[in-house]
Amino acid sequence: MNSVTLTAVPGVPDIQPGDDLAAILGDALDRAGLWPADGDILCVAQKIVSKAEGCLIAYDGVTPSDQAVELARELGKDPRKVQVVLDETRRIVRKFRSPGAREGTIICEHRLGFVSANAAVDESNIGAEGAALILPRDPDASCRALALRLAQRFGASVGVVMTDTFGRPWRMGQVNVAIGLAGVPATIREQGNTDAWGRVLQVTEPALADEIAAASGLVVRKNARTPLVLLRGLDWTPAADSRATDIIRKQQEDMFR
Amino acid sequence: MNSVTLTAVPGVPDIQPGDDLAAILGDALDRAGLWPADGDILCVAQKIVSKAEGCLIAYDGVTPSDQAVELARELGKDPRKVQVVLDETRRIVRKFRSPGAREGTIICEHRLGFVSANAAVDESNIGAEGAALILPRDPDASCRALALRLAQRFGASVGVVMTDTFGRPWRMGQVNVAIGLAGVPATIREQGNTDAWGRVLQVTEPALADEIAAASGLVVRKNARTPLVLLRGLDWTPAADSRATDIIRKQQEDMFR
Numbered sequence: 045m046n047s048v049t050l051t052a053v054p055g056v057p058d059i060q061p062g063d064d065l066a067a068i069l070g071d072a073l074d075r076a077g078l079w080p081a082d083g084d085i086l087c088v089a090q091k092i093v094s095k096a097e098g099c100l101i102a103y104d105g106v107t108p109s110d111q112a113v114e115l116a117r118e119l120g121k122d123p124r125k126v127q128v129v130l131d132e133t134r135r136i137v138r139k140f141r142s143p144g145a146r147e148g149t150i151i152c153e154h155r156l157g158f159v160s161a162n163a164a165v166d167e168s169n170i171g172a173e174g175a176a177l178i179l180p181r182d183p184d185a186s187c188r189a190l191a192l193r194l195a196q197r198f199g200a201s202v203g204v205v206m207t208d209t210f211g212r213p214w215r216m217g218q219v220n221v222a223i224g225l226a227g228v229p230a231t232i233r234e235q236g237n238t239d240a241w242g243r244v245l246q247v248t249e250p251a252l253a254d255e256i257a258a259a260s261g262l263v264v265r266k267n268a269r270t271p272l273v274l275l276r277g278l279d280w281t282p283a284a285d286s287r288a289t290d291i292i293r294k295q296q297e298d299m300f301r
Numbered sequence: 302m303n304s305v306t307l308t309a310v311p312g313v314p315d316i317q318p319g320d321d322l323a324a325i326l327g328d329a330l331d332r333a334g335l336w337p338a339d340g341d342i343l344c345v346a347q348k349i350v351s352k353a354e355g356c357l358i359a360y361d362g363v364t365p366s367d368q369a370v371e372l373a374r375e376l377g378k379d380p381r382k383v384q385v386v387l388d389e390t391r392r393i394v395r396k397f398r399s400p401g402a403r404e405g406t407i408i409c410e411h412r413l414g415f416v417s418a419n420a421a422v423d424e425s426n427i428g429a430e431g432a433a434l435i436l437p438r439d440p441d442a443s444c445r446a447l448a449l450r451l452a453q454r455f456g457a458s459v460g461v462v463m464t465d466t467f468g469r470p471w472r473m474g475q476v477n478v479a480i481g482l483a484g485v486p487a488t489i490r491e492q493g494n495t496d497a498w499g500r501v502l503q504v505t506e507p508a509l510a511d512e513i514a515a516a517s518g519l520v521v522r523k524n525a526r527t528p529l530v531l532l533r534g535l536d537w538t539p540a541a542d543s544r545a546t547d548i549i550r551k552q553q554e555d556m557f558r
Contacts, residue, residue, distance in 0.1 A: 045308055045333065046520045046527065052303040076302065140556040151556065159471040168505070209505075213470055213557035214416040215478070215548050217488035217508030219515065231474035234522070248425070248466075250518055251474030258476065259516035261507055262535055263303045265491070270303065278519055291472050299397040299408065300470035300557055 066193035089271035119148030183224025323450035376405030440481025
């Protein structure tokens with residue numbers, strides 16, 4: 045029977061800048077008796093990768109530009125946070141303050157291409173006040189390094205998906221999405237395949253990496269320290285050159301940018 | 302250990318208008334030895350519910366309006382399909398034809414409130430040419446009826462999520478989302494809770510129903526006849542009055558409508 049299991053890996057400690065994340069995650073897997081096997085996929089929360097890579101920006105050292113001060117006033121935000129957001133941003137897609145909201149949101153095209161609220165700059169669950177966590181410099185590279193180290197340690201070929209929690213248009217709440225990939229294809233192209241009745245499927249392209257990321261959210265809650273999820277049993281074909289930016293819709297094909 | 306398992310339930314036959322879906326799905330669960338237990342969640346593809354409820358519209362009986370003819374010409378679509386889309390639509394959010402695309406897309410606010418491509422009108426995997434499948438009249442009611450019948454048969458309280466496959470802005474590919482709910486809350490409100498470091502979480506609201514829907518996609522592929530997925534092991538609290546429309550962002554809080 046076609047079955048997959050997602051397990052939150054317990055015992056991952058608080059991560060500090062400079063930590064050897066692959067060793068720490070490997071130890072947690074080891075202690076839990078969850079030894080990765082060929083075809084397993086590990087979902088790693090962006091937060092611990094950013095922490096290990098020292099992507100924490102203290103507001104003390106941030107001098108907001110005129111643009112940041114202006115945006116901060118308009119949206120009711122800390123101008124230093126806005127500056128951190130702008131430093132991560134290639135282009136502002138939209139800015140918005142809901143009626144009654146404590147502060148507004150800037151929808152940004154991140155330097156890596158992802159479109160998200162406040163350029164994925166995060167102030168929660170970082171264990172520091174007056175500071176914000178930004179995305180890793182190259183999430184795919186971070187994933188590939190983790191996959192390589194874990195493969196060496198456990199003698200198994202695993203995929204790695206780095207997840208972050210994004211809101212989305214039209215629908216309430218947030219879901220985890222993939223922002224870094226090693227081995228796992230961003231999408232599966234079913235175009236040209238036929239459906240169960242032999243009709244050619246026109247536009248079916250399941251967003252595999254995002255399905256995996258969203259599924260990982262089922263065993264992780266924000267106030268629990270479970271930034272590592274093991275997914276087992278998935279029927280998938282590794283793609284050596286997969287990159288999370290493959291998930292980003294080209295601007296000319298995007299009606300919402 | 303916190304673990305969930307998703308299993309594609311085999312052996313669901315092709316569904317015909319008027320079929321007793323609860324009986325058919327119950328039989329498939331029975332034959333597979335997958336007897337639902339308290340707290341299990343069943344993900345049911347919209348397609349089989351629509352088929353059982355006779356939501357198939359033959360193009361032969363459709364007379365396109367002037368607006369449908371005009372839109373069809375602009376977007377390279379069948380005017381009868383466009384008419385079916387318009388009949389399901391409360392408001393057109395955007396229309397778009399990608400450079401080089403065979404036909405364009407109308408992003409619609411469906412009469413139920415969901416924003417999706419072509420008002421979720423579907424021509425694939427329906428086993429009929431010259432026809433399209435529309436969403437069930439009241440997906441939440443369909444889910445509640447299924448949940449009730451399955452609870453009676455198996456003596457277990459289960460949640461039901463009806464899923465459909467939607468594209469999304471900015472990101473390639475499609476993911477399953479929830480369009481009908483019984484028992485399963487649309488989102489989990491973590492606002493006011495504290496994170497692992499005691500900092501108050503401001504806007505965390507995991508979209509539980511959509512996480513479940515997306516996860517179900519991992520064991521279902523479009524060209525396989527597996528429209529039923531059993532999810533087991535999730536830590537969740539039933540909400541008797543949950544409705545899939547709870548997932549829809551209010552227009553005044555939506556910067557993309």
